Amino acid sequence: xxxxxxxxxxxxxxxxxxxxxxxxxxxxxxxxxxxxxxxxxxxxxxxxxxxxxxxxxxxxxxxxxxxxxxxxxxxxxxxxxxxxxxxxxxxxxxxxxxxxxxxxxxxxxxxxxxxxxxxxxxxxxxxxxxxxxxxxx
Numbered sequence: 001x002x003x004x005x006x007x008x009x010x011x012x013x014x015x016x017x018x019x020x021x022x023x024x025x026x027x028x029x030x031x032x033x034x035x036x037x038x039x040x041x042x043x044x045x046x047x048x049x050x051x052x053x054x055x056x057x058x059x060x061x062x063x064x065x066x067x068x069x070x071x072x073x074x075x076x077x078x079x080x081x082x083x084x085x086x087x088x089x090x091x092x093x094x095x096x097x098x099x100x101x102x103x104x105x106x107x108x109x110x111x112x113x114x115x116x117x118x119x120x121x122x123x124x125x126x127x128x129x130x131x132x133x134x135x136x137x
Contacts (some may be wrong), residue, residue, distance in 0.1 A: 003066045005127040008097060009056055009057055009058070009059055010133065012029060012056050013053040013054070013057040013132070014053075016049050016050075016052055016053035016056060017049070017050065017053050017132070018048050019049055020045070020046045020049035020053065020125075021046075023042045023043075023045045023046045024042065024043070024046040024121060024125065026038075026042055027039045027042035027043050027117075027118065027121070028047065028118070030042065031065075031114055031115075031118065034111070036106055036107070036109050036110050036111055036113060036114040037095075037099045037108065038099070039109075039114035039118065040092075040095035040099050040109045040113055040114055040117040041095055041096075041099035041100065041118055043092055043095070043114075043117035043118055043120065043121035044066075044068070044092040044093070044095045044096050044099075044117070044121075045064040045131075046121045046124075046125065047068055047088070047089065047092050047120070047121050047125075048066060048071065050124055050125055050128045051068065051071035051072060051074075051075055051089075051124070051128065052071065053128070053132075054075050054078070054082070054128050054131060055071070055074055055075055055078075057131065058075075058078045060074065060078075061072075066093075066096050067093060068088075068089035068092055068093050069086055069089045069090060069093065070090070070091065072085050072086055072089045075128075079131065081127070082105060082127065082128075084127075085123065085124055085127055087120075088120035088121075088123050088124050089120075089124070091116055091117065091120040092120050092121065092124075095109065095113075095117060100133065
């Protein structure tokens, strides 16, 4: 990152969270519509954005990756507690490719997958939010 200004990091991280929170709201809406693959996709994106926002808040440029376990490992360098999110990261990673590209049957993921994705994303959200100043919770 080009600046060493905590306020700038905070502002940039806050923007990432706005996008992530929108993704999560849309994921919940899609669950009600039984669009389960989209729920899974959006939950993966939500978690990725939350983890990247955490890295930005700590002054680190996030890797250009969609592998959530890599992001958790990077984030854990700032707070070892975040390493406890590895199982949620693994749960959500499985949705990245098959929900976007025709690598398997369309609609591979069902209601149970979507519920698991929502729960995993929620745990990542709640864990990461603890590290942000009260103003953006």
